[in-house]
Amino acid sequence: MSRIVALCGGVGGAKLAYGLANVCEADELVVIVNTADDFEHLGLTICPDIDTVLYTLAGKENPEFGWGRAEESWRVMHELEQLGGETWFKLGDKDIALHLLRRQMLGRGMTLTEVTRVLAQRLSVAVTVLPMTDAPVRTMVTTDEGELPFQDYFVRRRCEPVVKAFRFAGVEQASPSPQVESAFASPGLRAVIICPSNPYVSVGPILALPGMKERLRALDAPVLAVSPIVGGRAIKGPAAKMMRELAIPPSALAVARIYGDLIDAIVVDEQDRALLDLRESTDPTLFVAQTVMKTPEDRVALGRECIGLIDRLVRKA
Amino acid sequence: MSRIVALCGGVGGAKLAYGLANVCEADELVVIVNTADDFEHLGLTICPDIDTVLYTLAGKENPEFGWGRAEESWRVMHELEQLGGETWFKLGDKDIALHLLRRQMLGRGMTLTEVTRVLAQRLSVAVTVLPMTDAPVRTMVTTDEGELPFQDYFVRRRCEPVVKAFRFAGVEQASPSPQVESAFASPGLRAVIICPSNPYVSVGPILALPGMKERLRALDAPVLAVSPIVGGRAIKGPAAKMMRELAIPPSALAVARIYGDLIDAIVVDEQDRALLDLRESTDPTLFVAQTVMKTPEDRVALGRECIGLIDRLVRKA
Numbered sequence: 001m002s003r004i005v006a007l008c009g010g011v012g013g014a015k016l017a018y019g020l021a022n023v024c025e026a027d028e029l030v031v032i033v034n035t036a037d038d039f040e041h042l043g044l045t046i047c048p049d050i051d052t053v054l055y056t057l058a059g060k061e062n063p064e065f066g067w068g069r070a071e072e073s074w075r076v077m078h079e080l081e082q083l084g085g086e087t088w089f090k091l092g093d094k095d096i097a098l099h100l101l102r103r104q105m106l107g108r109g110m111t112l113t114e115v116t117r118v119l120a121q122r123l124s125v126a127v128t129v130l131p132m133t134d135a136p137v138r139t140m141v142t143t144d145e146g147e148l149p150f151q152d153y154f155v156r157r158r159c160e161p162v163v164k165a166f167r168f169a170g171v172e173q174a175s176p177s178p179q180v181e182s183a184f185a186s187p188g189l190r191a192v193i194i195c196p197s198n199p200y201v202s203v204g205p206i207l208a209l210p211g212m213k214e215r216l217r218a219l220d221a222p223v224l225a226v227s228p229i230v231g232g233r234a235i236k237g238p239a240a241k242m243m244r245e246l247a248i249p250p251s252a253l254a255v256a257r258i259y260g261d262l263i264d265a266i267v268v269d270e271q272d273r274a275l276l277d278l279r280e281s282t283d284p285t286l287f288v289a290q291t292v293m294k295t296p297e298d299r300v301a302l303g304r305e306c307i308g309l310i311d312r313l314v315r316k317a
Numbered sequence: 318m319s320r321i322v323a324l325c326g327g328v329g330g331a332k333l334a335y336g337l338a339n340v341c342e343a344d345e346l347v348v349i350v351n352t353a354d355d356f357e358h359l360g361l362t363i364c365p366d367i368d369t370v371l372y373t374l375a376g377k378e379n380p381e382f383g384w385g386r387a388e389e390s391w392r393v394m395h396e397l398e399q400l401g402g403e404t405w406f407k408l409g410d411k412d413i414a415l416h417l418l419r420r421q422m423l424g425r426g427m428t429l430t431e432v433t434r435v436l437a438q439r440l441s442v443a444v445t446v447l448p449m450t451d452a453p454v455r456t457m458v459t460t461d462e463g464e465l466p467f468q469d470y471f472v473r474r475r476c477e478p479v480v481k482a483f484r485f486a487g488v489e490q491a492s493p494s495p496q497v498e499s500a501f502a503s504p505g506l507r508a509v510i511i512c513p514s515n516p517y518v519s520v521g522p523i524l525a526l527p528g529m530k531e532r533l534r535a536l537d538a539p540v541l542a543v544s545p546i547v548g549g550r551a552i553k554g555p556a557a558k559m560m561r562e563l564a565i566p567p568s569a570l571a572v573a574r575i576y577g578d579l580i581d582a583i584v585v586d587e588q589d590r591a592l593l594d595l596r597e598s599t600d601p602t603l604f605v606a607q608t609v610m611k612t613p614e615d616r617v618a619l620g621r622e623c624i625g626l627i628d629r630l631v632r633k634a
Contacts, residue, residue, distance in 0.1 A: 043360060043420030075390045079414035083439045085421070093410055096417075097396035103360030104402070122400045 002028055002190040004307070005183050009034045009202020010049045011066040011236050012228050013195030014056035015293040017127075019303025020193065021057055026126035030183040031057075034197070035112065035131045036139040036168050036205030037150045041089055042080075044099040045106055048151075049202065050116055050131060051098065058123040062092075066236055069094040088156045113177045130183065132206045135174035139201050140167040150201065159238040163245045168205045176209050184215055191310040192216065194225035196291060198239040199258045213262060222264040222313035224306060225284075226291055227252035230269040235292060251275065256284055264313050267291060267306065285313065319345055319507040321624070322500050326351045326519020327366045328383040328553050329545050330512030331373035332610040334444075336620025337510065338374055343443035347500040348374075351514070352429065352448045353456040353485050353522030354467045358406055359397075361416040362423055365468075366519065367433055367448060368415065375440040379409075383553055386411040405473045430494045447500065449523045452491035456518050457484040467518065476555040480562045485522045493526050501532055508627040509533065511542035513608060515556040516575045530579060539581040539630035541623060542601075543608055544569035547586040552609060568592065573601055581630050584608060584623065602630065 004024055008017050008031050017031045031053060038047045048067060055061040055069055062068045072092035081087045091099065098119060105115040111134040120129050139150035143161030153161060176184075184192075197203050207213055216223055229252050234240040240250035248254050252268040253275055259266070265285035268275055273288050289305045290298065321341055325334050325348050334348045348370060355364045365384060372378040372386055379385045389409035398404045408416065415436060422432040428451040437446050456467035460478035470478060493501075501509075514520050524530055533540055546569050551557040557567035565571050569585035570592055576583070582602035585592055590605050606622045607615065 040424075041421075042417040043424050044417070073390075073392045075392050075410035076414045076417070079411040080418060083414055083418050083436070085414065085418045093392035094396040096413065097393045097400055097402065100359040100361070100393070100413075101397060101400055101402045104358075107357075107360050119400070 001186075001188045003183070003186045003188045004029050004191055004193060004310075005189065006031045006193045006195055007197075007203055007206050008032065008049070008053055008195040009197030010037075010052045011056075012293075013049075013197035013202060014053045014061070015299045016193070016195040016226060016302060016306070017053055018056050018296070019293070019299035019301070020306065021127045021303075022300045023303045023307055024127070027128075029127040031127060031129045032132055032180055032183065032206060033129060034202045034205050035133060036137045036171075037154065037201065038136070039138065039149065039151045041151075042086070042091075044091075044096075044103050045112075046089070046091075046099060046151075047102070047112070047116075047131070050112075050129065051095070053129055054116075054120055054123055054125055057120075057125040057127065057129065060123065068092050089151060111177070113179050128179075128183075130177060130179050132176060132180060133174040133209060134177050135170060137171045137174050137205055137209075138169045139205060140169050141201075142167065154238070159241060163238075163242045166200055166204060168208050171205065171208045172210065174209055176212060176215075184219070189219065189221045191221050191313070192219065192223045193306055193310075194223065194259065194263065196226040196228035196235070198228060198234070198237055198242070199255050200239065200242055203259075207262065216262045222310060223262060224265050224267065224309060224313060225255065225259050225263045226267040226302070226306065227255045227269065227272070229255050230292055231271045253278065253283065256286075259284075265309065267302075267309065318503075318505045320500070320503045320505050321346050321508055321510060321627075322506065323348045323510045323512055324514075324520055324523050325349065325366070325370055325512040326514030327354075327369045328373075329610075330366075330514035330519060331370045331378070332616045333510070333512040333543060333619055333623070334370055335373050335613070336610070336616035336618070337623065338444045338620075339617045340620045340624055341444070344445075346444040348444060348446045349449055349497055349500065349523060350446060351519045351522050352450060353454045353488075354471065354518065355453070356455065356466065356468045358468070359403070359408075361408075361413075361420050363406070363408075363416060363468075364419070364429070364433075364448070367429075367446065368412070370446055371433070371437055371440055371442055374437075374442040374444065374446070377440065385409050406468060428494070430496050445496075445500075447494060447496050449493060449497060450491040450526060451494050452487060454488045454491045454522055454526075455486045456522060457486050458518075459484065471555070476558060480555075480559045483517055483521060485525050488522065488525045489527065491526055493529060493532075501536070506536065506538045508538050508630070509536065509540045510623055510627075511540065511576065511580065513543040513545040513552070515545060515551070515554055515559070516572050517556065517559055520576075524579065533579045539627060540579060541582050541584065541626060541630060542572065542576050542580045543584045543619070543623065544572045544586065544589070546572050547609055548588045570595060570600065573603075576601075582626065584619075584626065
């Protein structure tokens, strides 16, 4: 059996995962998701990237916000506001139902991997969605205002503080889950696809797991990234702003450089075709495709494109 | 300052607490509430009696169900059902908002007493509402089908199993909170009123707290109970069914006998006026009043009646 492993953060990654899920057999695709922006809030364990991936694969994501559920209501949040509770992190009613179910299962001693498997089943998601680890890893953002927990930086402060560095608290003690290990160890592994997610705070934590980079370098299968930066801007989220604050001109090439020798090729958008002339001989292979996914059809087209590109790749190593 | 202490369970007790709150100054009334039917569910700490008392005092209780909030919606519960979660214990959206807020405060290390004080403030409840203890006490119901946690018996099994006995798990290790202690120790204590709540599972756990019976017996102030049994039936809940199953013919006199020497008098309903002829010389004083509270005015009238009766009472001891 051939297998594709996708590494994935939130919105952009989830869209490509949706595309891949529509061109792969269910048992061919394993989506490994960042958990470093998970956090505890109101006694719930919120897993923004896992939930975005699950909701998107289930066709239930909110098309407007890039997080949460479609056809959502806000009764609980409204009452929490009346009661003087914290409402800076918006949780819709449907979303809360899932968080309560997760809370209950975690409370019974299930791992996040097991909980995610059950939630995927309940949402009729057929492909395998794996948290990168069952251990708590939490992104901390070093900013000009001091270190902030990721959601404080991202939601409460709307990415306003200037970024200086990232720290993934707990990552040294974490390890990829056994399920993640075995996805990579699959003899039929055909490729690893790094989805168009933030390289610092979405893919970064996955790559920071002990042994993960070594594992990628040692693969026989090729590693293909899709750039989340198009025309010097992030499709969604703070990736480009972070690059600028870290004194890196935002571009798909900069993304390629961040991944360095971990990837064999990167897919850049049609808008960035000119980058073909700028690339250095040491850069990974550059492919051009339509990477901006506005419609479900765009997602499937990019998924199909990525699967097609895989076979044109030869491992550098 | 004179002070009234009311011991209270759910619906009936909450209604009299509402009545008393409307005829006492806010700082005159302390309502001590059963916590033995609290339970952990979906990772939340649910305190049915405290919440019924808070919602009722705030004028926000659901008039139909006898639990939960008025003008409630069920979005979370509906989605939880879609996700295959547990829905046997109905939690409305507004209710969930309060549970999340409580969960968050408990998670920060606040005691249930402190949390309840904050929730009362947020709901604009002016009188003092105190959980009977900050320690976990959980009612276990011995039935013909074995021992059941209270909410399993009460909600999931709708009180169907035949009751044989009650056990308040944890009560030996619990103690009345310091705030409960000081309410009883108030030099201005004018009376203790045992509200028309289930004597076994609502008032019973309060009285089972270490030292509580001794404390009641040692008071200078009188103790007045209001019977939850009217015309041989419970106004609401399983009190009469429990009595029958324990081979005690349900009546207001049976309630008086359960409380025994802890009370100086009991208020029975107009419908039970005939009990005046049946009472034994050893029974506590019997008062007759309209105890069935259908309207807010009924509650206030019974509250006023109770306050009036207090001064006619002399301590037996």
